[in-house]
Amino acid sequence: MTRQTSLETALRRLAPAIPAHEFAVVVDHACGSPALKRATPEEAAWLSLVAYIRHRMTDYDELLADHYDVDSARYFVADDMREILRDWGVRRALAPDGGDGGGA
Template sequence: MPREAVEADLARLAPRQPPFEADAVLDRALASPGLRGAAPETAARLALVAYARHVFTDYDDLLGEGYDRDSARHFVLDDLNATLTAWGAAPIPEADAEADPEEDPA
């Protein structure tokens, strides 16, 4: 998947994301084995959501406390959506909070 294509889609999906955050999301999209065959837009969106979830929410802490993935995702959804919308990205609807094929099992 071409870096330039993912970068362009990421800029379109999250136009207000700070450049240093965009670089980290782009690196995540390109390094993820689960996204290698994905369309650039799909890779950009899934990497964006996973990055924001891990960096800007208590998701990892909740997993560490024993919450299962679905419960942890439910509890961080508002914080995740606040970050996404601040970056100009579409929020995740409650019904889609558990769907994220890029995410590792942890």
């Protein structure tokens, strides 16, 4: 099984209702990220998914641009992230502080 196939399988299990476009982007990120190369497919899928949602579907980057620190910005977008994760069928919990456990 290729790395891409393993990541696709892991992401389908993790987020069964993720839309096709987001699915492709998350898998591409997980495949292409040097930082995720040594991660298990499951962990790479999770970290890529959380990073995608945080940076593309919330105000996280705008908060950072407005000089919020990383922890505060993550806190303020955590509820939005949880809602998206829930909508996509994800059962894994986001950390209470809005972090992912991996620094993504």
